[in-house]
Amino acid sequence: VDTRELADQLTDAPPLWVQTEEDANTTLQALGPAVTGTVLCVASGGDTPLALLGAGAREVIAVDINPAQVAVAELKARSVELLDLPSLEILWLGNDPAARLAIYKSLEERLSPASHQVLGRWLNQADARPLIEQGGMQGVGTELREREPVLAALLPDWFQTEDLAAQREYHDRHLQPLAGIIAALRQARAERWFGAGGNESDASVAREMQDRFKRRFRHLVEHIPVAENPYAAHLLLGAYLPDARPGYLTAAGHARLMQAAGKISFVVGDLIEVAASLPLKSLDAADLSNVADLLPEDEMARLFSALASVLRPGGRVVHRNLVWEEPYAVAAGFARDMETSRVLAFSDRSFVYSAVTVDVFRGGY
Numbered sequence: 001v002d003t004r005e006l007a008d009q010l011t012d013a014p015p016l017w018v019q020t021e022e023d024a025n026t027t028l029q030a031l032g033p034a035v036t037g038t039v040l041c042v043a044s045g046g047d048t049p050l051a052l053l054g055a056g057a058r059e060v061i062a063v064d065i066n067p068a069q070v071a072v073a074e075l076k077a078r079s080v081e082l083l084d085l086p087s088l089e090i091l092w093l094g095n096d097p098a099a100r101l102a103i104y105k106s107l108e109e110r111l112s113p114a115s116h117q118v119l120g121r122w123l124n125q126a127d128a129r130p131l132i133e134q135g136g137m138q139g140v141g142t143e144l145r146e147r148e149p150v151l152a153a154l155l156p157d158w159f160q161t162e163d164l165a166a167q168r169e170y171h172d173r174h175l176q177p178l179a180g181i182i183a184a185l186r187q188a189r190a191e192r193w194f195g196a197g198g199n200e201s202d203a204s205v206a207r208e209m210q211d212r213f214k215r216r217f218r219h220l221v222e223h224i225p226v227a228e229n230p231y232a233a234h235l236l237l238g239a240y241l242p243d244a245r246p247g248y249l250t251a252a253g254h255a256r257l258m259q260a261a262g263k264i265s266f267v268v269g270d271l272i273e274v275a276a277s278l279p280l281k282s283l284d285a286a287d288l289s290n291v292a293d294l295l296p297e298d299e300m301a302r303l304f305s306a307l308a309s310v311l312r313p314g315g316r317v318v319h320r321n322l323v324w325e326e327p328y329a330v331a332a333g334f335a336r337d338m339e340t341s342r343v344l345a346f347s348d349r350s351f352v353y354s355a356v357t358v359d360v361f362r363g364g365y
């Protein structure tokens with residue numbers, strides 16, 4: 001399937017990511033002090049806009065081509081602003097659909113009519129799994145528990161291992177088949193939403209994606225502690241652990257965000273068009289998620305040329321790659337921060353990305 005077609009398919013998809021699979025620490029380190037200004041980001045499951053606000057952004061513009069993602073992100077922001085932590089937990093982590101729906105009803109009036117419409121339908125169809133597992137591209141942890149109960153039962157102890165040596169040893173002794181199983185489950189999810197293709201070249205891309213996931217998983221095993229890692233917990237367990245939660249679900253993060261969550265504006269639209277529509281030199285930073293994976297090179301050039309008009313000199317842009325191994329070539333007017341990109345690709349707790357890349361606008365373009 002052509003990459004542009006993939007993006008177009010998203011315009012009428014249900015929510016695919018309810019919990020963003022992108023490490024907030026990576027984003028914040030990539031953007032540095034620019035994060036306290038006006039930041040453009042992809043809305044996805046709403047976690048990135050909230051993390052940016054939590055780090056002191058003056059204003060966040062959260063864009064998504066899929067109205068259902070904007071709806072989820074808006075619900076996340078409104079729920080953080082208006083609910084106490086126990087109610088937030090029932091809404092996002094609970095497994096009681098009636099209790100979840102009652103909480104949603106209490107917020108409904110505070111959502112835009114478009115989001116309200118998408119979410120009412122979606123929540124009425126949702127099952128007992130926690131909402132964070134009900135993104136169409138997610139739910140792999142729950143599935144693993146159902147299909148591989150013996151392996152899944154060994155996982156909580158892995159999240160308790162004390163250091164990287166113990167983590168590697170436990171994995172190699174008990175969890176060897178895990179990466180292959182998760183890679184296949186993720187591939188099946190992607191094919192369900194984006195199609196499997198049918199020819200040998202599609203099959204070889206599918207194999208390569210799974211092999212790449214296995215390589216990145218080995219990187220996790222050897223270099224990134226799973227203890228206190230909310231991204232690994234969400235992916236593998238389908239749940240968070242007490243010490244491994246995203247910021248908005250912690251007491252301190254929630255308290256900080258309650259005051260600030262009103263500072264996000266949500267926009268349904270194509271990132272390129274929205275970037276091009278912003279006032280000149282009005283932006284300090286941008287987080288492009290991994291939309292580059294879905295855009296052909298000429299459209300990426302258009303996106304960076306729009307960013308060059310709206311960023312202030314020194315403005316920083318972070319982007320990730322899941323599908324392509326190599327990041328987009330450096331655009332005119334930008335310089336790549338190679339060292340930060342390398343360090344972040346290594347340390348990123350969400351670990352699945354083959355590249356995390358930071359480009360800095362030099363100005364005067």
Ligand SMILES: C[S@@+](CC[C@H](N)C(=O)[O-])C[C@H]1O[C@@H](n2cnc3c(N)ncnc32)[C@H](O)[C@@H]1O
Pocket residue numbers: 007010017019020021022042043044045063064065066069269270271272289290291294
């Ligand atoms: C690229 S996807 C991948 C998921 C992402 N890595 C995460 O963890 O949330 C992220 C989001 O980008 C949105 N998206 C994809 N192409 C877009 C585009 N051209 N403009 C705006 N949003 C886009 C998708 O709808 C989705 O919500």
